[in-house]
Amino acid sequence: MNDLAPIGGGCRTAPVLKQRGQREVFCGLTGIIWLHRKMQDAFFLVVGSRTCAHLLQSAAGVMIFAEPRFGTAILEEQDLAGMKDAHAELDREVARLLARRPDIRQLFLVGSCPSEVIKIDLARAAERLSQLHAPHVRVLNYSGSGIETTFTEGEDACLASMVPVLKDTTARELLLVGALPDVVEDQMLSLLGQMGIDNIRLLPARRIDGTTAVGPNTVFALTQPFLGETHAALERRGARHIAAPFPFGEEGTTLWLQAVATECGVSADTFAAVTDAPRARARKAIAQASEHLNGKSVFFFPDSQLEIPLARFLTRECGMTAIEVGSPYIHDALHGPDLDLLPANDRWGPQISEGQDVDLQLDRARAARPDLTVCGLGLANPLEAEGLTTKWAIELVFTPVHFYEQAGDLAGLFSRPVRRKSLLKLEAAE
Numbered sequence: 001m002n003d004l005a006p007i008g009g010g011c012r013t014a015p016v017l018k019q020r021g022q023r024e025v026f027c028g029l030t031g032i033i034w035l036h037r038k039m040q041d042a043f044f045l046v047v048g049s050r051t052c053a054h055l056l057q058s059a060a061g062v063m064i065f066a067e068p069r070f071g072t073a074i075l076e077e078q079d080l081a082g083m084k085d086a087h088a089e090l091d092r093e094v095a096r097l098l099a100r101r102p103d104i105r106q107l108f109l110v111g112s113c114p115s116e117v118i119k120i121d122l123a124r125a126a127e128r129l130s131q132l133h134a135p136h137v138r139v140l141n142y143s144g145s146g147i148e149t150t151f152t153e154g155e156d157a158c159l160a161s162m163v164p165v166l167k168d169t170t171a172r173e174l175l176l177v178g179a180l181p182d183v184v185e186d187q188m189l190s191l192l193g194q195m196g197i198d199n200i201r202l203l204p205a206r207r208i209d210g211t212t213a214v215g216p217n218t219v220f221a222l223t224q225p226f227l228g229e230t231h232a233a234l235e236r237r238g239a240r241h242i243a244a245p246f247p248f249g250e251e252g253t254t255l256w257l258q259a260v261a262t263e264c265g266v267s268a269d270t271f272a273a274v275t276d277a278p279r280a281r282a283r284k285a286i287a288q289a290s291e292h293l294n295g296k297s298v299f300f301f302p303d304s305q306l307e308i309p310l311a312r313f314l315t316r317e318c319g320m321t322a323i324e325v326g327s328p329y330i331h332d333a334l335h336g337p338d339l340d341l342l343p344a345n346d347r348w349g350p351q352i353s354e355g356q357d358v359d360l361q362l363d364r365a366r367a368a369r370p371d372l373t374v375c376g377l378g379l380a381n382p383l384e385a386e387g388l389t390t391k392w393a394i395e396l397v398f399t400p401v402h403f404y405e406q407a408g409d410l411a412g413l414f415s416r417p418v419r420r421k422s423l424l425k426l427e428a429a430e
């Protein structure tokens with residue numbers, strides 16, 4: 001493991017540029033798009049406006065099949081003006097939905113900007129509806145409002161809402177937290193299974209019956225770097241976090257697996273026997289896919305909270321230089337291990353920034369002229385028009401990118417726009 005030892009003077013203690021201005025990110029409702037596919041007996045009922053319904057419809061567009069597992073209870077003008085009892089309306093809407101859809105076992109009432117503005121108490125509604133529809137259906141609530149949440153915080157809020165109702169246990173169990181595409185989750189479970197680790201629970205589970213219990217002997221590892229609230233909620237239940245870099249790229253995956261394996265008492269020989277071959281495959285795939293990234297610079301706008309681990313991957317495995325790494329929030333317990341691996345900014349490392357003041361950050365990006373800018377959809381078009389090459393951050397959340405078998409694809413997601421730009425330049429020169 002010597003080749004994976006952290007370099008000295010990482011970014012963990014480097015000064016962070018804190019920004020609290022206008023921000024350009026999607027709201028937390030977006031998480032419903034991947035959560036409804038993951039949790040197969042859940043339904044997400046957004047209590048919101050037509051705008052919220054449109055956001056979900058257009059974001060989910062191609063993915064809607066016969067019976068979607070999300071919908072919007074639309075607040076009409078009368079609700080907003082307080083002329084109707086929104087709680088009675090909601091009860092009727094839920095009763096109709098559950099009568100029509102006996103397959104629903106978990107119902108999430110998801111708050112939005114309008115429901116927050118008119119202060120509908122969804123926690124009270126969830127409690128009342130749970131009593132009405134238990135034991136067949138469990139009703140929980142969380143907020144996906146753009147006032148309170150950014151893009152990936154919707155998943156964090158959803159998972160955090162589940163933690164207080166998990167059953168108690170004193171069993172020693174490993175809990176893996178974060179919604180991964182099924183194929184990636186299966187790869188992760190297979191690697192851990194080959195190491196002999198099989199007392200594993202998942203949050204979220206694919207179905208409510210598989211939902212885990214939690215207690216003082218639970219150890220948990222996060223697979224997504226945006227789960228700060230869930231992390232805090234699990235610690236409140238007595239569970240202990242296994243800190244590790246996130247499983248992006250060959251190095252991140254190996255360090256993440258190593259941390260879990262060490263916690264579970266796996267021998268070095270077993271670890272090597274299970275990981276050597278996929279590590280070699282991942283290294284080869286990254287080397288091929290990152291050919292166009294080597295020696296290039298990257299600038300991250302804050303969007304998904306994946307920025308810090310991805311900057312670690314791009315700088316240490318793909319030969320890039322990071323100029324600025326912006327993240328909506330930085331949690332030392334979650335992001336510290338990845339920050340340790342990024343060179344500090346007085347040693348050619350990046351400026352780390354937290355939060356956003358979008359105009360100031362745009363000025364910094366324009367001045368730096370990075371070879372690749374990772375940003376939200378709203379910023380990408382104007383920056384492309386100014387000649388910068390961009391990558392939409394949202395794609396990184398919708399594409400399978402974790403663990404060894406996806407490491408080459410992850411590098412490919414960044415190298416494609418850079419390669420396209422080089423080809424366009426060549427064509428223009430001819």
Ligand code: SF4
Pocket residue numbers: 027028029048049051052053055111112113114144145146147
């Ligand atoms: S929750 Fe707020 S930001 Fe999100 S779609 Fe609805 S109104 Fe827009």
